[in-house]
Amino acid sequence: xxxxxxxxxxxxxxxxxxxxxxxxxxxxxxxxxxxxxxxxxxxxxxxxxxxxxxxxxxxxxxxxxxxxxxxxxxxxxxxxxxxxxxxxxxxxxxxxxxxxxxxxxxxxxxxxxxxxxxxxxxxxxxxxxxxxxxxxxxxxxxxxxxxxxxxxxxxxxxxxxxxxxxxxxxxxxxxxxxxxxxxxxxxxxxxxxxxxxxxxxxxxxxxxxxxxxxxxxxxxxxxxxxxxxxxxx
Amino acid sequence: xxxxxxxxxxxxxxxxxxxxxxxxxxxxxxxxxxxxxxxxxxxxxxxxxxxxxxxxxxxxxxxxxxxxxxxxxxxxxxxxxxxxxxxxxxxxxxxxxxxxxxxxxxxxxxxxxxxxxxxxxxxxxxxxxxxxxxxxxxxxxxxxxxxxxxxxxxxxxxxxxxxxxxxxxxxxxxxxxxxxxxxxxxxxxxxxxxxxxxxxxxxxxxxxxxxxxxxxxx
Ligand SMILES: Nc1ncnc2c1ncn2[C@@H]1O[C@H](COP(=O)(O)OP(=O)(O)OP(=O)(O)O)[C@@H](O)[C@H]1O
Ligand SMILES: [Mg+2]
Numbered sequence: 001x002x003x004x005x006x007x008x009x010x011x012x013x014x015x016x017x018x019x020x021x022x023x024x025x026x027x028x029x030x031x032x033x034x035x036x037x038x039x040x041x042x043x044x045x046x047x048x049x050x051x052x053x054x055x056x057x058x059x060x061x062x063x064x065x066x067x068x069x070x071x072x073x074x075x076x077x078x079x080x081x082x083x084x085x086x087x088x089x090x091x092x093x094x095x096x097x098x099x100x101x102x103x104x105x106x107x108x109x110x111x112x113x114x115x116x117x118x119x120x121x122x123x124x125x126x127x128x129x130x131x132x133x134x135x136x137x138x139x140x141x142x143x144x145x146x147x148x149x150x151x152x153x154x155x156x157x158x159x160x161x162x163x164x165x166x167x168x169x170x171x172x173x174x175x176x177x178x179x180x181x182x183x184x185x186x187x188x189x190x191x192x193x194x195x196x197x198x199x200x201x202x203x204x205x206x207x208x209x210x211x212x213x214x215x216x217x218x219x220x221x222x223x224x225x226x227x228x229x230x231x232x233x
Numbered sequence: 234x235x236x237x238x239x240x241x242x243x244x245x246x247x248x249x250x251x252x253x254x255x256x257x258x259x260x261x262x263x264x265x266x267x268x269x270x271x272x273x274x275x276x277x278x279x280x281x282x283x284x285x286x287x288x289x290x291x292x293x294x295x296x297x298x299x300x301x302x303x304x305x306x307x308x309x310x311x312x313x314x315x316x317x318x319x320x321x322x323x324x325x326x327x328x329x330x331x332x333x334x335x336x337x338x339x340x341x342x343x344x345x346x347x348x349x350x351x352x353x354x355x356x357x358x359x360x361x362x363x364x365x366x367x368x369x370x371x372x373x374x375x376x377x378x379x380x381x382x383x384x385x386x387x388x389x390x391x392x393x394x395x396x397x398x399x400x401x402x403x404x405x406x407x408x409x410x411x412x413x414x415x416x417x418x419x420x421x422x423x424x425x426x427x428x429x430x431x432x433x434x435x436x437x438x439x440x441x442x443x444x445x446x447x448x449x450x451x
Contacts, residue, residue: 133321135286137334138311138385147333151324229324 003201011205022206029187032100032174033167036107037115040163044115045156051116052123053145063120069113074106078176081106085177098179103187106173114163122155122229123148154229158222165218169211234299235420236312236388237261238283240446243292245278252278254444256292260389264436265415266422269449274441276424277318280391283422284315311338315391320378322366327358327377330366334385348384355413356380357406372403379410390414392423396430408434 014022051063083089085097085105096102126148134147149156171189178185180194188207195204243256252275260266270276281287282294285305296303296312303309314334323330332349340348353359356376361369369377375395382390392411396404411421411434425431431438438449 127321129317129319129321130323132286133317133323134333134337135310136284136315136317136321137337137381138307138314139333139337140307143337147323154324 007201007205010202011209014202014206015209019206022203022210024183025186025188025191025207026210028100028185029168029189032103032178032187033107033111033164035104036111036167037160037164039104039108040111040115041160044112045119048116048119048123049145049149051120053148063117066113066117066120070117072110072113074110074170074172075176077106077109078173081109081173081177097177098181098185100178100185102177103174103185106177107167107170110170110173111163111167114166115159118159118162119152119156122152122159125155126151154225157225158229161218161222161225165215165222168214168218235261235263235418237297238389238420239293239295239297240283241293241295243279243282243289243294245275245282245287245289247278251444253282253289253441253446256441256444256446258439258446258448260420260422262436263418263420265411265434266420266437266439267431267435268422268424268439268441268446269426269428269431270424270441272426275444276441277393279441279446280315280393280422280424284313284391285310286315311385312387313389313391314382314385314387316378316382316393316395318394318397320374322369322374322377324367325365327361327364327366327369328353330377331356331358331381331384333381338385352380352384355383356410372399372406375399375403376407376410379407383410383414387419389420389422392421394424394426396425396427404430 051059051066081102082097084091085094085102086092087097096105130151131144131148134144139147169189171193174185174187175190175193178187178190180186180190188211192204192207192211195201238260239258240260241257243253244251245253256279268276268279278287282289285294294305296305296309303312323333328349331352332345335345335348350359353362356379358373358377358380361373361377366374366377379392379395382392395407395411399407408430411423415421423434425434438451440447440449
C-alpha cells in the first residue's frame with residue numbers, strides 16, 4: 001500500500017516536472033500513432049468513398065473483409081510486419097525493423113481498417129434524401145458524393161477517433177516491431193509494459209496516468225461527434 | 234421565353250406494380266399547375282420523373298425552349314428544381330443550405346451573399362441565417378426548402394406537398410411565396426391534398442385518376 005502511494009507521488013512529480021524522458025516518450029507515442037492515423041485517413045477515406053459510391057462485383061464481400069480486419073489482433077500484425085521487415089524477409093533490405101517507421105507501418109495496418117470501415121458505414125447511413133436533394137439543386141455526381149460525405153462528417157470523425165484510441169493504447173504490435181529501444185522506439189505502452197516488469201513503477205504509473213488522460217480526451221471527442229451527428233438530424 | 238415541358242405516354246412501375254400508365258400532358262402556359270390525387274396515386278413519382286430525378290419505364294420527357302428541344306443533361310437539370318416533401322436538410326446552417334445551389338454552380342462570393350440574403354428575406358428566415366438547419370421548426374424547414382430551390386432562379390419549380398403537416402400561418406406564408414413567384418413568371422407544378430388550397434393557387438387543376446393524368450375542368 002505504502003509502495004503504491006509512494007510510486008504515485010513520484011509519478012505525479014515526474015509529470016509536474018515535465019521529466020525529459022517522460023516527455024520524449026509521450027511525443028514519440030503521439031508521433032507514431034498520429035502518423036499511422038494520417039496515413040490511414042489518406043488511404044481510408046478514398047477507399048471508403050469508393051466502396052460506398054462505386055459499383056463493382058463482390059462489393060458486399062469486400063465490406064465484410066474490411067469489417068473483419070477491424071478486429072485484427074495486434075500481436076499477429078506485429079508478427080507479420082516483423083516477418084516482412086526482418087533481415088531475411090522480403091523488405092529486409094529497407095532496414096526498418098526496430099525503427100519508428102516500422103511502428104508506424106504496424107499501427108497503420110491496425111488503424112486503416114477501422115478508419116475505412118467506420119467511414120464507409122457513416123457514408124452509407126446518410127439518409128438517401130440528401131443525395132436526392134443535392135441532385136434537385138443541380139449538383140454533379142461528384143458534388144453529390146462530396147455532399148453525402150460532408151453529411152457523414154461526424155460519423156467519420158468518430159471513426160478516426162476510435163482508430164486513434166485503438167493505436168494509442170496498443171502494445172503488442174509496436175513492441176514486436178519497435179523493440180522498446182530507450183530514446184528511440186520507446187513509446188508509452190511499451191514502456192509501461194517493460195518498466196513494470198523491471199519494478200520501475202514511477203515512470204510506468206506516470207505514463208499510465210497520461211495515457212488515461214489521452215483516452216479520456218479521445219472519448220470525450222467521440223461523444224461530441226456522436227451527439228453532433230445524431231441529435232441534430 | 235418560357236421553358237415548357239411535354240410528357241408523353243409516361244409509364245412507371247414500382248416493384249412490378251404499375252403506378253403511372255400512359256400519362257401525357259403539355260405544361261406550356263406558365264403559371265401554377267396543381268396536381269391532386271389520393272395517397273399512393275403517383276403524384277410524387279410523376280414529379281420526380283418530370284424533375285429528371287427518375288426515369289420513366291417508357292414514354293418521353295421533353296423540355297422545350299421556344300421550338301428548340303433541350304437535351305437531358307446537367308444544364309437542363311439546373312433549369313428546374315423539385316422541393317421534396319421531406320426537404321432533405323443538410324446538417325449545416327440555414328445560410329449554407331439556401332446557398333447550396335449557387336455554390337455547386339460555382340457562383341462568386343458576392344453573388345452568393347446577395348442572392349442568399351434576398352432569399353432569406355423572401356422566406357422570412359433572415360433571423361435564422363446562422364442557425365443549424367436541422368433544428369428549424371417544420372414550417373421553417375419547408376420555407377427554407379422552397380427558398381433553397383428558388384435561389385437558383387429555376388424556370389420550372391416542382392413543389393411536392395409544400396404545406397403538408399404545416400400550420401395555418403406557415404401555409405399562408407408559403408402560399409404567398411408561391412403567388413409572388415408566379416407573378417415573376419416561374420412555372421410551378423404543385424401537389425396538395427388540400428382542396429381549398431388547390432382552388433386558391435391553381436391556374437390549372439390536374440389529377441391522377443386510375444394511373445392517368447387528367448385535367449380537371451374549372
Ligand atoms: N422508391 C419506391 N420504391 C417502391 N415503391 C415506390 C417508390 N416510390 C413510390 N412507390 C410506390 O408507388 C406508389 C405511388 O407513390 P407516390 O409516392 O408517387 O404517391 P403519391 O401520390 O405521392 O402519394 P402521397 O399522396 O401519399 O404522397 C405507391 O404505391 C408507393 O408505394
Ligand atoms: Mg407524395
